[in-house]
Amino acid sequence: MTxxxxxxVLGTGIMGAAMARNLxxxxxxxxxxxxxxxxxxxxxxxxxxxxxxxxEAVQGANVVLTMLYDGxxxxxxxxxxxxxxxPGAAWVQSTTVGIEAIADLAAFADEHGLVxxxxxxxxxxxxxxxxxxxxxxxGPADGRAAVEPVFDAVGARTLWTGxxxxxxxxxxxxxxxxxxxxxxxxxxxxxxxxxxxxxxDPQHFFDLIAGGPLDMGYLRAKAGLVLNxxxxxxxxAVATAAKDARLIVEAGRRNGVRLDVAAATAERMERxxxxxxxxxxxxAAYFASFDEKPVD
Numbered sequence: 001m002t003x004x005x006x007x008x009v010l011g012t013g014i015m016g017a018a019m020a021r022n023l024x025x026x027x028x029x030x031x032x033x034x035x036x037x038x039x040x041x042x043x044x045x046x047x048x049x050x051x052x053x054x055x056e057a058v059q060g061a062n063v064v065l066t067m068l069y070d071g072x073x074x075x076x077x078x079x080x081x082x083x084x085x086x087p088g089a090a091w092v093q094s095t096t097v098g099i100e101a102i103a104d105l106a107a108f109a110d111e112h113g114l115v116x117x118x119x120x121x122x123x124x125x126x127x128x129x130x131x132x133x134x135x136x137x138x139g140p141a142d143g144r145a146a147v148e149p150v151f152d153a154v155g156a157r158t159l160w161t162g163x164x165x166x167x168x169x170x171x172x173x174x175x176x177x178x179x180x181x182x183x184x185x186x187x188x189x190x191x192x193x194x195x196x197x198x199x200x201d202p203q204h205f206f207d208l209i210a211g212g213p214l215d216m217g218y219l220r221a222k223a224g225l226v227l228n229x230x231x232x233x234x235x236x237a238v239a240t241a242a243k244d245a246r247l248i249v250e251a252g253r254r255n256g257v258r259l260d261v262a263a264a265t266a267e268r269m270e271r272x273x274x275x276x277x278x279x280x281x282x283x284a285a286y287f288a289s290f291d292e293k294p295v296d
Contacts, residue, residue, distance in 0.1 A: 003149045004027050004028055004029065005028045005029070005062045005063055005146070005149060005150065006028070006029040006030075006031065006060050006061050006062050006063075007020075007023050007028050007029070007030055007031070007061060007062065007063045007064075007065060007150060008030075008031045008032075008033070008051075008057045008058040008061035008063070008064045008065065008081075009023065009030060009031070009032045009033070009048075009057075009065050009067065010033050010034075010054055010057060010058075010064065010065070010066045010067070010068065010077050010078075010081065011033075011034060011066060011067040011068040011069075011077070011095070012032050012033070012034040012039050012040040012043060012067075013034070013039065013067070014124075014125050014128070014233075014234065014235075014236070014237070015067050015094075015121070015125070015128050016032075016034070016065075016067035016068075017032075017039065017040070017042070017043060018125065018128035018129040018154075019065065019067060019094075019121075019128060019133075019153075019154040020032045020043050020046075020048055021043060021046050021048075021129075022128075022129075022131040022153050022154050023065075023150065023153045023154065024043070024046040024047045024048050025046065025153075026149070026152070026153035028149070028150070028153065029049075030043070030046075030047070030048040030049065031048065031049045031051055031056075031057045031058070031059070031060075031061060032048045032049070032050055032051065032057065033050070033051040033052075033053065033054050033056070033057035035077075037050065037052070053080065053081075054077050054078070054080040054081035055080060055081050055082075055083050055084040056084070057081065058081045058084050058085055058086070058089075059084045060086065061086065061089055062086075062089060062090065062146060063089065063090045063091075063092055063146065063147060063150050064078075064081070064085070064089060064090070064091045064092065064114070065092045065094060065150065066078065066091070066092070066093050066094060066095055067094050067095055068095045069095070069240070069243070070095065070096075070097055070098075070101070070243060070247075071095070071097035071098060071100070071101025071102075071104065071105065072101070073095075074093065074095050074097060074101070074105060075101070075104055075105060075108060078091075078105075078108055079108075082112060085112050085113075085114065087112065087113030087114070088113060088114075088115070089114055089115070090114070090115045090117060090139075090143060090146045090147050091109050091114040091115065091116050091117065092117045092119045092147055092150060092151075093105055093116065093117065093118055093119060093120075093165070094119050094120055094121050094135075095120070096120050096171070096174055096175075096178065096243075096244050096247065097120075097171060097247075098171065098175065098247035098248075098250065098251060099168050099171060099172060099175070099247075099251050099254070100250070100254070102118060102165075102166065102167075102168035102171055103166065103168075106118075106165060106166035109165075110166075115139065115140060115143045115146070116139060116165040116166060117137055117138065117139035117143075117147055117165050118137070118138045118139065118165040118166075118167075118168050118169070118170040118171055119135055119136065119137040119138070119139070119147075119151070119165075119170055120135075120136050120170055120171055120174040121133040121134065121135050121136070121154070121155065122134040122136060122174065122177055123155075124235035124236040125233065125234065125235040125236070126235060127156075128154070131153065131154055131155065131156070132155065132156040133154055133155040133156065134155055134156065134157045134158075134159060135151045135154070135155040135157070135158040135159065136159055136161055136170040136171075136173050136174050136177075137151065137158055137159065137160050137161065137170055138160065138161045138162040138163070138164060138165050138167065138168070138169045138170040139162075139163070139164070139165040140163055140164070140165075141163055159173075161173055172251075175244075175247060175248050175251050178244050178245075178248060179248045179259070179261075179262055181218075182241060182244065182245050182248070182262065182265045182269075182282070183261050183262070183265060184216070184218055184219065184222075185222055185241070185265075185282050185283060185285060186261075186264070186265040186268050186269075186285055187219075188218075188219050188222045188223050188226075188283065188286075189222075189226070189268070189283065189285045189286035189287075189288070189289060190286075190289060191205065191219075191223070192223055192226055192227070192286050193286055193289030193290065194289075202223065202227065206220065206223075222281075222282075222283040223283075225281050225283040226283050226284070226286045230281075231277070231280040231281045231283060231284045232279070232280050232281070233281075234279060234280055234281040234282070235281050235282075236281065236282050237278065237279055237280065237281065237282065238269050238272050238273050238277050238278050238279070238280055238281070238282050238284050238285060239269075239273050239278035239279065240282075241265075241269045241282035241285070242266055242269035242270045242273055245262055245263075245265045245266035245269055246266050248262045248266075249262045249263050249266055265285075267288075268285045268288040269282065269285050269288070271288040272284050272285045272286075272287050272288040275287055275288070
């Protein structure tokens with residue numbers, strides 16, 4: 001392919017591994033790193049070079065894509081990569097880092113001569129594996145030709161939200177979208193828990209709302225994971241959902257908005273994680289309605 005790139009993927013968890021695999025399948029040269037190397041090793045079968053350090057991973061990269069846990073983790077890893085970063089390379093920052101961390105990340109990019117793209121993605125494991133994510137991107141128009149092949153490989157749609165990655169417009173939109181996703185997930189768990197407590201067959205509830213304005217494919221999908229005990233492997237893990245919920249609450253607080261539902265959702269996710277469900281799908285927040293995991 002004429003637009004083949006060397007792409008460094010830093011962070012190969014649920015999302016990063018799928019993105020790296022799709023980049024390799026699209027014909028790009030992929031250099032992957034993960035702090036727990038075993039999570040990156042399977043990508044070797046797809047042709048990726050598995051690096052032992054972030055610096056090794058970014059050597060010669062046209063594009064560095066980060067998909068890590070949060071803002072501080074991202075900055076730490078990029079500092080480890082700093083000696084080998086190529087000035088002029090594009091940095092596609094796809095971690096959900098919230099708003100406050102963007103300034104530090106953009107400053108790092110500027111200091112090292114990187115072209116910074118704030119580009120979180122909307123979607124979970126299944127769309128990531130299918131290359132069907134939505135990329136919420138912000139960054140300079142004159143450098144987009146270098147990153148659009150990356151976005152095309154990992155996503156079905158790119159929504160450009162601005163020309164300045166440092167403004168964080170992609171991350172701002174991601175928090176708004178996640179506030180809805182997390183609220184819907186928490187509500188799904190409470191519907192199922194209340195149904196159990198009141199001895200109501202959940203199917204009767206689904207029949208009641210079927211085809212009407214209250215019906216949601218997402219509700220049925222997340223409820224199905226709980227009802228069919230399919231919470232692992234996670235589409236989006238409880239622990240990560242708790243982190244994102246806290247970012248949403250903090251963003252609201254700093255901008256004069258009280259987000260009671262997001263705060264309650266963060267508490268539910270954290271409680272479910274403390275019960276041992278942190279690595280399960282975020283639908284497992286259902287268990288936070290009970291003092292102990294109910295017997296099936």
